[in-house]
Amino acid sequence: MGLKSFVEVPDDSHFPLENLPYGIFRPKAPVGGDPSQAVAAPRPGVAIGDSVLDLSAISSAGLFDGPLLSNSQCFNQPSLNKFLAMGRPAWKEARATIQKLLSLIKQNEVEMVLPVVIGDYTDFFSSMYHAKNCGTIFRGPENPIPTNWFHLPIAYHGRASSVVVSGTDVIRPSGQGHPVSSSSPYFGPSKKLDFELEMAVIVGPGNELGRPINVNEAYEHIFGLVLMNDWSARDIQAWEYVPLGPFLGKSFSTTISPWIVTLEALEPFACDAPKQEPHPLSYLAEKKHMNYDIPLEVWIKPAEHEKAAIVTKSNFKHLYWTITQQLAHHTINGCNLKPGDLLGTGTISGPEKESLGCLLELTWNGQNELSLNGSPQKFLEDGDEVIFTGYCKVCY
Amino acid sequence: MGLKSFVEVPDDSHFPLENLPYGIFRPKAPVGGDPSQAVAAPRPGVAIGDSVLDLSAISSAGLFDGPLLSNSQCFNQPSLNKFLAMGRPAWKEARATIQKLLSLIKQNEVEMVLPVVIGDYTDFFSSMYHAKNCGTIFRGPENPIPTNWFHLPIAYHGRASSVVVSGTDVIRPSGQGHPVSSSSPYFGPSKKLDFELEMAVIVGPGNELGRPINVNEAYEHIFGLVLMNDWSARDIQAWEYVPLGPFLGKSFSTTISPWIVTLEALEPFACDAPKQEPHPLSYLAEKKHMNYDIPLEVWIKPAEHEKAAIVTKSNFKHLYWTITQQLAHHTINGCNLKPGDLLGTGTISGPEKESLGCLLELTWNGQNELSLNGSPQKFLEDGDEVIFTGYCKVCY
Numbered sequence: 001m002g003l004k005s006f007v008e009v010p011d012d013s014h015f016p017l018e019n020l021p022y023g024i025f026r027p028k029a030p031v032g033g034d035p036s037q038a039v040a041a042p043r044p045g046v047a048i049g050d051s052v053l054d055l056s057a058i059s060s061a062g063l064f065d066g067p068l069l070s071n072s073q074c075f076n077q078p079s080l081n082k083f084l085a086m087g088r089p090a091w092k093e094a095r096a097t098i099q100k101l102l103s104l105i106k107q108n109e110v111e112m113v114l115p116v117v118i119g120d121y122t123d124f125f126s127s128m129y130h131a132k133n134c135g136t137i138f139r140g141p142e143n144p145i146p147t148n149w150f151h152l153p154i155a156y157h158g159r160a161s162s163v164v165v166s167g168t169d170v171i172r173p174s175g176q177g178h179p180v181s182s183s184s185p186y187f188g189p190s191k192k193l194d195f196e197l198e199m200a201v202i203v204g205p206g207n208e209l210g211r212p213i214n215v216n217e218a219y220e221h222i223f224g225l226v227l228m229n230d231w232s233a234r235d236i237q238a239w240e241y242v243p244l245g246p247f248l249g250k251s252f253s254t255t256i257s258p259w260i261v262t263l264e265a266l267e268p269f270a271c272d273a274p275k276q277e278p279h280p281l282s283y284l285a286e287k288k289h290m291n292y293d294i295p296l297e298v299w300i301k302p303a304e305h306e307k308a309a310i311v312t313k314s315n316f317k318h319l320y321w322t323i324t325q326q327l328a329h330h331t332i333n334g335c336n337l338k339p340g341d342l343l344g345t346g347t348i349s350g351p352e353k354e355s356l357g358c359l360l361e362l363t364w365n366g367q368n369e370l371s372l373n374g375s376p377q378k379f380l381e382d383g384d385e386v387i388f389t390g391y392c393k394v395c396y
Numbered sequence: 397m398g399l400k401s402f403v404e405v406p407d408d409s410h411f412p413l414e415n416l417p418y419g420i421f422r423p424k425a426p427v428g429g430d431p432s433q434a435v436a437a438p439r440p441g442v443a444i445g446d447s448v449l450d451l452s453a454i455s456s457a458g459l460f461d462g463p464l465l466s467n468s469q470c471f472n473q474p475s476l477n478k479f480l481a482m483g484r485p486a487w488k489e490a491r492a493t494i495q496k497l498l499s500l501i502k503q504n505e506v507e508m509v510l511p512v513v514i515g516d517y518t519d520f521f522s523s524m525y526h527a528k529n530c531g532t533i534f535r536g537p538e539n540p541i542p543t544n545w546f547h548l549p550i551a552y553h554g555r556a557s558s559v560v561v562s563g564t565d566v567i568r569p570s571g572q573g574h575p576v577s578s579s580s581p582y583f584g585p586s587k588k589l590d591f592e593l594e595m596a597v598i599v600g601p602g603n604e605l606g607r608p609i610n611v612n613e614a615y616e617h618i619f620g621l622v623l624m625n626d627w628s629a630r631d632i633q634a635w636e637y638v639p640l641g642p643f644l645g646k647s648f649s650t651t652i653s654p655w656i657v658t659l660e661a662l663e664p665f666a667c668d669a670p671k672q673e674p675h676p677l678s679y680l681a682e683k684k685h686m687n688y689d690i691p692l693e694v695w696i697k698p699a700e701h702e703k704a705a706i707v708t709k710s711n712f713k714h715l716y717w718t719i720t721q722q723l724a725h726h727t728i729n730g731c732n733l734k735p736g737d738l739l740g741t742g743t744i745s746g747p748e749k750e751s752l753g754c755l756l757e758l759t760w761n762g763q764n765e766l767s768l769n770g771s772p773q774k775f776l777e778d779g780d781e782v783i784f785t786g787y788c789k790v791c792y
């Protein structure tokens with residue numbers, strides 16, 4: 001049985017009262033309104049059903065009356081960073097207050113913007129199935145998974161400036177590709193544009209330079225999760241990535257969902273994470289080794305089609321390295337994390353053919369075709385819309 | 397013959413009136429002063445001899461009377477980002493005004509802080525000598541330079557949060573290393589702590605997502621250069637970097653000089669860049685293919701020594717890929733650069749044994765020893781001070 005509220009939330013909504021994800025929105029300008037009129041300021045909100053709770057209004061009205069939030073300006077801000085810096089006690093107080101409130105605006109009357117100022121963005125590589133498939137495709141079937149992979153959650157620094165909110169158009173990138181090993185590289189628009197199904201952590205308080213976060217305290221530094229599409233140009237990536245890793249093949253756009261789902265909301269869906277063999281070194285050995293059971297889907301809607309076609313059904317629980325291990329590893333050298341930093345999980349592929357998290361794997365680097373409602377397709381085509389969903393539901 | 401000024405600048409100063417590098421400083425608290433007193437606000441300054449010109453004071457006094465700067469608040473800021481966004485016409489106007497002025501504070505009475513808010517930090521790999529030596533050490537003497545290297549300026553995204561200003565202590569990072577191929581990784585403080593001699597571009601106006609910068613216009617987006625030490629833990633790096641590139645082996649600290657030397661000041665030291673064969677693709681083929689003749693030195697002062705010992709004499713002009721090619725390549729996929737972004741050149745090694753830009757090369761991964769005033773040393777030891785200098789001088 002769900003929580004009860006006089007706010008009506010349809011049964012199949014992704015945003016029931018149990019969820020309460022955070023985002024930044026601004027009211028849309030009225031249609032036919034004065035275009036010279038100032039655009040409304042972006043502000044924090046929480047999604048409920050098809051509405052948004054305006055936290056700046058709630059805060060100005062003095063309705064956040066708990067000890068941590070009553071005198072805080074954290075919701076009169078154009079990003080969530082101040083609120084993130086306050087940590088879990090403030091997040092819990094906000095959640096408890098919000099669950100009692102109801103100052104709602106319809107979601108279709110607002111425009112969502114990027115919820116945080118992202119100082120740094122890191123992308124991990126934590127699905128064993130994805131690592132194995134990519135290794136086989138890029139480096140061959142002998143030892144496809146690098147030796148280090150089972151000892152540490154491998155990651156690379158991504159580009160923070162090009163992270164955009166869901167709904168932002170993605171321009172097909174141009175770059176260098178290399179057709180066969182002896183010929184010269186060519187230049188032009190990418191022919192192998194791909195998505196990567198990921199989720200990403202939004203960092204809370206973080207740490208000072210030189211002070212690592214213990215793996216058993218990492219949870220306190222994770223505010224919540226977003227869906228993330230790490231758009232990838234496979235031809236650019238394959239040519240550029242040795243020896244320094246992904247660069248222009250990724251940095252043209254990375255899309256995140258506008259709503260941050262909190263760990264409090266995900267708590268009922270916690271599940272055991274995969275057993276790790278070899279055992280991780282002690283700084284990665286955590287007392288609670290948990291994932292979340294979050295079914296994930298990817299749909300593609302080609303420009304000329306009426307309907308989107310499903311291409312993947314995966315699940316967050318397939319990750320080998322947990323988000324708490326990722327965060328602890330990231331800081332073990334003293335690297336400082338800041339409120340609003342973004343930590344991608346890496347592509348979330350599962351063990352089945354139907355649960356692969358990118359077209360590189362689904363088409364085996366373009367060797368096979370997918371059928372989208374009957375139309376054959378390999379990589380992304382101009383006008384395609386890529387839709388990610390994640391939705392947890394307890395069955396009563 | 398240098399410019400004349402009634403400000404006395406010693407002949408051997410790195411900061412003559414021709415230079416005028418930019419930085420952010422705040423007056424030091426008086427010794428024995430009230431510790432509860434508010435710390436003075438950071439503000440922009442320009443170095444002249446052993447003094448600092450306080451640009452916020454000059455600006456408040458209305459002395460920036462040119463068309464672009466007279467009504468601007470760009471110098472009443474704790475970072476240079478606003479000024480950087482204004483572009484080269486504003487930078488030239490500021491330089492012309494400053495060359496007439498003289499509101500000076502002694503440099504030893506101020507504390508320098510990070511001059512820009514760095515949104516993203518990228519590190520290139522543009523010295524052929526460094527690429528060849530690293531490739532030989534990490535991957536063997538056969539084809540040490542990857543095929544792609546001569547076709548594009550390879551780079552990786554670095555960590556922006558851990559960029560610090562010169563003088564900041566660096567804490568030796570801990571992490572995983574791997575002694576021999578069949579044994580398990582170990583964990584502990586890095587045994588192969590290294591410096592990397594680099595310079596770095598500070599980005600000016602930059603570009604919108606999806607709108608690449610033409611290589612022949614890249615100059616207009618480069619405000620100036622800093623010295624940069626890309627501290628590197630070679631044992632952590634060697635174990636983690638395949639296949640996604642450098643991560644924790646670099647992200648524990650990156651040091652930049654507090655003063656940004658402008659391209660205007662470097663103009664007299666422009667020189668031809670190395671001829672490129674194979675010819676670069678047209679988007680990298682620039683009309684003016686120039687480097688700067690900037691002699692660079694690295695000195696190490698061990699904790700218990702009286703004097704520092706020189707370990708390297710290199711030169712910025714050894715870079716194969718120019719900073720304008722680097723910047724154009726960075727945006728060719730549509731990636732957006734922002735004011736204050738930092739683009740490292742990569743380690744600047746020259747052709748001679750004495751011009752190698754890091755200890756990895758100088759000691760051939762610890763196989764050989766250096767002599768520091770008679771003391772043998774391989775990698776960095778606790779308490780070592782690493783000093784970079786760069787100083788251009790016209791001989792009249």
Ligand SMILES: [Ca+2]
Binds near residue numbers: 124196198230344346
């Ligand atoms: Ca990815």
Ligand SMILES: [Ca+2]
Binds near residue numbers: 626
């Ligand atoms: Ca470097």
Ligand SMILES: [Mg+2]
Binds near residue numbers: 230231250252254
């Ligand atoms: Mg991306």
Ligand SMILES: [Mg+2]
Binds near residue numbers: 554626627628649650
């Ligand atoms: Mg570094």
Ligand code: NI
Binds near residue numbers: 244245246640641
């Ligand atoms: Ni990398």
